Amino acid sequence: MNYEVNRPLARCPSHPGALLEDIIPATGKTKVEIASMLGISRQQLYDIIGERKPVSPSVAARLGKMFGDGAAIWLRMQAGYDAWHAERETDLSKVPTLKVA
Template sequence: MPTKRSPAHPGGILKRHYLEPLSLTISMVATALGVSRKTVSKIVNEHGDITPDMSLRLAKAFRTTPELWLNLQRNYDLWHASHDSHAWQRARIVMAHSTHGSAHSRSAWAF
């Protein structure tokens, strides 16, 4: 069941746990990451996403893992998809739980 409170945007985590405590500016981080100031600004201000490429850059710069950044982004995106869009609720179950035979057998399909 989805939670009521949104997970933190990865840009907020970057700002609160890395930039502020280390007294880093957006320009300093952009230079270290080899990206534009605009790119980092969008992420820090929660208007940009963490891409796989950016996760690798952040992991190297802050000695974390790319998975940390990608998981933060994934959790944020999934929460918003489940709360902001009801389209997913119209999806139908394709596979019924089956205790007999293979899950790939035609009888397991629930149409």
């Protein structure tokens, strides 16, 4: 299945923390309350929101349960963000591209 990218490819995909920054106020809960309900520290949540820490599979499962959208969406967002950065920050100049016969 092919998916179309709805953003310029030169633009970094959003970190999952950016989405949390938008979603949390709509819940009527504070960040401290959300962290407690997720079973993570307030600092861990603030680090994710501040894009200083990634969303781990465990946190993705918790977010997926809390917001009813499943872990996969959170993991895909994190993977897209990580891959975009890796492709730009890793020296790939000596890695060949192979053609499969």
